[in-house]
Amino acid sequence: MAKLRLPAPDERAALLRDAQRMKMTRSAHAYVRGSTAKFYEWLQASGGKIPQGPSVWICGDCHSGNLGPVASAGGEVAVQIRDLDQTVIGNPAHDLIRLGLSLATAARGSNLPGVTTALMVERLVEGYEAGLAGETLAPDEDTAPKEVRRVLKRSLHRRWKDLARERIIDPRPTIPLGKRFWPLSEAERAALEGLAADEGLRKLVTGLRHRPGDAPIAVLDGAYWMKGCSSLGRLRYALLVGVAGDGGGTETVLIDIKEATPAAAPSAPGAKMPADNARRVVAGARALSPFLGRRMLAGKLNRRPVVIRELTPQDLKLDIEHLSREEALRAAHYLALVVGRAHARQMDPDTKAAWRAELARNRATKLDAPFWLWSAIVELIQSHEAAYLDHCRRYALQPGAA
Structure with missing residues (x-):
C-alpha cells in the first residue's frame, strides 16, 4: 500500500478549499450548514422584512449541527449552542430563521411533505417562546427527539478513550498524522x-x-x-x-x-x-x-x-439529517427551546415580554407562527436549493471529484 503523502504547510490552502466545496455537495442540508455568508446576503437583500428584536448575543450560525451536549467545568452536561464563531450582539430573529431553514432543509432531505415543514415552523415558535418563558430542557420522551436523547445518553457515558478513538483514533498520547x-x-x-x-x-x-x-x-x-x-x-x-x-x-x-x-x-x-x-x-x-x-x-x-x-468526551454535536414526521416536530420544538433559553438569559422581564408580544403579531389564520418567519424560510429554501444544485454542478462534477 502506497504511503499517504501529507501536505506541507504551503499546500494546505488549496486542499482545504477543495475539501470544503466537496463537503457542501453531500446534501442540501450540508450546503446550508456551510453557506453562512449566503444566508446573510439574503438577509441584507430582504429589505427590512424581519422585525428588529432586542439586542442580545446571538449564535449567528444557528443551524442544528451547531447545537449539542456540552460539559461544564464541574462535570454537568446539557444541550447548548456549541459553535459560536459567528456570534455577535444582534437580532435574535436571525437565529430563529437560520434554525428554521436548517430544520426545513433536513425535513425536505427526509422526503417529508410540505405540511410537515409548516407544522415544524409552528413547533419552532412554540418551543422558542417556551424557552423565553423559562421552560426546562429535561430530555424526556414526550418532548425531546430520539436523536437528542440518544446523544445525551452517549455523552454521559463517554471517557477519554472514546474521545481519543473518535478524534485521534489512538488513545495513546500522540496524534497520528x-x-x-x-x-x-x-x-x-x-x-x-x-x-x-x-x-x-x-x-x-x-x-x-x-x-x-x-x-x-x-x-x-x-x-x-x-x-x-x-x-x-x-x-x-x-x-x-x-x-x-x-x-x-x-x-x-x-x-x-x-x-x-x-x-x-x-x-x-x-x-x-x-x-x-x-x-x-x-x-x-x-x-x-x-x-x-x-x-x-x-x-x-x-x-x-x-x-x-x-x-471533553461529553462534547458532541447533533446529527439531525433523516427524520420521521414526529421526530421532525420534536426536533423543531426542542432545539428552538434551547435557543430561546440562550436568548432569554440575557433579557430582563420587560424585554422578554416585549419580544414575545412581537412574535405573537402578524400570524396568519392558518399558521400559528409569524408570517415573516414562514416567508423567510420559504424564500431561503428556494434560494439555497438553487445555489446547492449550482454548487454541485461546479464542483461535484469536476474530474476526480467522486
Whole structure:
C-alpha cells in the first residue's frame, strides 16, 4: 500500500478549499450548514422584512449541527449552542430563521411533505417562546427527539478513550498524522509551545473540577487539524497536553485551537463588542452557552486571534439529517427551546415580554407562527436549493471529484 503523502504547510490552502466545496455537495442540508455568508446576503437583500428584536448575543450560525451536549467545568452536561464563531450582539430573529431553514432543509432531505415543514415552523415558535418563558430542557420522551436523547445518553457515558478513538483514533498520547491531522512547520510548533506556556492556558486546563489548580502542564504532541466545513481554511490545530493529577499520574487533554475571523452575521446598531474576534467569540459563548463559554480562552498565535478550548468526551454535536414526521416536530420544538433559553438569559422581564408580544403579531389564520418567519424560510429554501444544485454542478462534477 502506497504511503499517504501529507501536505506541507504551503499546500494546505488549496486542499482545504477543495475539501470544503466537496463537503457542501453531500446534501442540501450540508450546503446550508456551510453557506453562512449566503444566508446573510439574503438577509441584507430582504429589505427590512424581519422585525428588529432586542439586542442580545446571538449564535449567528444557528443551524442544528451547531447545537449539542456540552460539559461544564464541574462535570454537568446539557444541550447548548456549541459553535459560536459567528456570534455577535444582534437580532435574535436571525437565529430563529437560520434554525428554521436548517430544520426545513433536513425535513425536505427526509422526503417529508410540505405540511410537515409548516407544522415544524409552528413547533419552532412554540418551543422558542417556551424557552423565553423559562421552560426546562429535561430530555424526556414526550418532548425531546430520539436523536437528542440518544446523544445525551452517549455523552454521559463517554471517557477519554472514546474521545481519543473518535478524534485521534489512538488513545495513546500522540496524534497520528493522516487525512485529518497534518504535520506542523517548525515555526508552528514553536508558536504552539509558546501558547501552551501561557498561564492562561494552564488555568483553563486545570479549571475542571477534578484537577489540582496548581498542576503543571506539558505539551505532548501537536498537529494541524483538518476539521469542520465553513471554518475550513482558517488556522486550526490540535494540541495534546499532559496535566498532573492528584494521584501522581498524568491525564491527557485534547486542546482545540481555532482562528477567530470577522463574523458574517450583522451586529445591532451601536452594539459594543470586543474588537478582537477571539474575545468576541468567548464573550458570546459565555452569554449563550455558559457550560462551553467558561471552558474557552481567547489568545494569540503569531499575532492572529485564536479561540482555545479543551474538548471533553461529553462534547458532541447533533446529527439531525433523516427524520420521521414526529421526530421532525420534536426536533423543531426542542432545539428552538434551547435557543430561546440562550436568548432569554440575557433579557430582563420587560424585554422578554416585549419580544414575545412581537412574535405573537402578524400570524396568519392558518399558521400559528409569524408570517415573516414562514416567508423567510420559504424564500431561503428556494434560494439555497438553487445555489446547492449550482454548487454541485461546479464542483461535484469536476474530474476526480467522486
